[in-house]
Amino acid sequence: MPAGYVGRFAPSPTGRLHAGSLVAALASWLDARAHGGQWHVRIEDVDRPRCVAGAGEAIVQQLAQCGLVPDGQVLWQSQRDALYQQALDALIAQGLVYPCGCSRKDIEAAQAHPSARHKAQVYPGTCRAGLQGKAARAWRLHVPAVRQARGLPSLTLWTDRRLGPQSEDVAQAVGDFVLRRADGLWAYQLAVVVDDAAQGITDVVRGQDLVDNTARQIVLQRALGLPTPRYLHTPLVLGADGDKLSKQNGAEPLDLSEPMAALNAAAQALGLPTGTPPLASALAQWVAQWRPSAPVAGHLP
Numbered sequence: 001m002p003a004g005y006v007g008r009f010a011p012s013p014t015g016r017l018h019a020g021s022l023v024a025a026l027a028s029w030l031d032a033r034a035h036g037g038q039w040h041v042r043i044e045d046v047d048r049p050r051c052v053a054g055a056g057e058a059i060v061q062q063l064a065q066c067g068l069v070p071d072g073q074v075l076w077q078s079q080r081d082a083l084y085q086q087a088l089d090a091l092i093a094q095g096l097v098y099p100c101g102c103s104r105k106d107i108e109a110a111q112a113h114p115s116a117r118h119k120a121q122v123y124p125g126t127c128r129a130g131l132q133g134k135a136a137r138a139w140r141l142h143v144p145a146v147r148q149a150r151g152l153p154s155l156t157l158w159t160d161r162r163l164g165p166q167s168e169d170v171a172q173a174v175g176d177f178v179l180r181r182a183d184g185l186w187a188y189q190l191a192v193v194v195d196d197a198a199q200g201i202t203d204v205v206r207g208q209d210l211v212d213n214t215a216r217q218i219v220l221q222r223a224l225g226l227p228t229p230r231y232l233h234t235p236l237v238l239g240a241d242g243d244k245l246s247k248q249n250g251a252e253p254l255d256l257s258e259p260m261a262a263l264n265a266a267a268q269a270l271g272l273p274t275g276t277p278p279l280a281s282a283l284a285q286w287v288a289q290w291r292p293s294a295p296v297a298g299h300l301p
Contacts, residue, residue, distance in 0.1 A: 005037025007203045012044045013055035016253035017062045020237035023266045027234045028205035029068045034290040040199055041070040046077040046191045065256045066263055067279045077191050084186045087194050096146050096223050100127040101134025123175030137182035143171045146223040156215040161232035168215035177216055193217050197226040208233040237269055
C-alpha cells in the first residue's frame with residue numbers, strides 16, 4: 001500500500017445508522033487506520049427529498065459513540081452544488097454529455113423486449129441526436145463518446161480488493177446514465193466521483209450492494225480526467241427476509257447505549273474476533289488484526 005492513504009465513510013442521511021451501515025463504517029475506518037492513513041466522513045445528502053432532518057448530525061454522533069472520529073471536518077454534499085456544476089460544464093464543453101427529454105414511460109416504450117426488461121432499465125440513447133421537440137429533463141453521460149474520446153475499451157475492468165477481478169460493459173449494462181436528474185438534483189454518480197477526487201480519496205471501502213456502481217464511476221472518472229481509487233466491497237448484513245439490511249426493509253436504528261455490543265456484531269460480520277473493553281482497546285485490537293482477504297491492487301491506469 002503506497003503512502004498517502006485517504007479513506008472515507010459516506011452515508012446517506014435517510015435515518016440513523018443501522019447494523020449494516022456500521023459494518024461499512026467500521027471496515028472503512030479499520031482499513032484507513034491499519035494503513036496509517038486518514039479517514040473522512042461525508043454526508044451524502046444530495047438526494048434532498050429522501051433525507052431526514054437531523055439524521056446526518058445523528059450519524060456523526062453515533063460514529064463518535066463508537067470511537068470512529070473523522071480526520072477533519074465532515075463534508076456535506078448539499079453544500080457543494082457549485083463543484084458539481086463545474087464538472088457538468090466541463091463535460092458539456094467536451095461534448096461528452098447531452099440533455100435528455102425522456103420520461104420513464106418513454107424509456108420503457110423504447111425497450112426492444114418489454115417482457116425481458118431489467119429492474120434497472122438500459123437507456124437506449126434516444127436523445128443523443130437531439131431532443132426532437134421534447135423539453136430537456138435531465139443530463140446524461142454519452143458513454144460511447146467518452147469511450148471514443150478517451151480511447152477506452154468496451155469493458156471497464158477493475159480489481160476489487162476482496163472480490164477480485166471485475167468487469168462491466170457500461171454501455172450494454174446501463175447505457176448513458178444520468179448526471180443531473182429531471183427534478184434538478186444531482187445524481188449520486190456525479191456527486192460521489194467529484195467528491196472522492198476533491199477529497200483525495202485513494203481507497204473506497206463500502207458495502208457490496210454498491211459494487212455495481214463502480215464501473216459507471218470509473219467511466220465518469222475517465223471522462224473528467226480524475227484518478228480512480230482502489231475499491232474494497234465488504235460483505236452485506238442480511239435481514240430476516242434474506243435481503244440486504246437497509247432502512248427500506250425495516251432495519252432498526254442502532255441502540256448505542258452499549259457501543260461495544262454493536263461494534264462486536266459489526267466486527268464479527270467482517271470476520272474479526274470479539275473485542276474486549278475498553279472501546280479504544282478493542283478498536284486497536286481490530287486494527288492490528290485487519291487483513292483484507294484479497295491483496296491490494298495499485299491505482300488503475
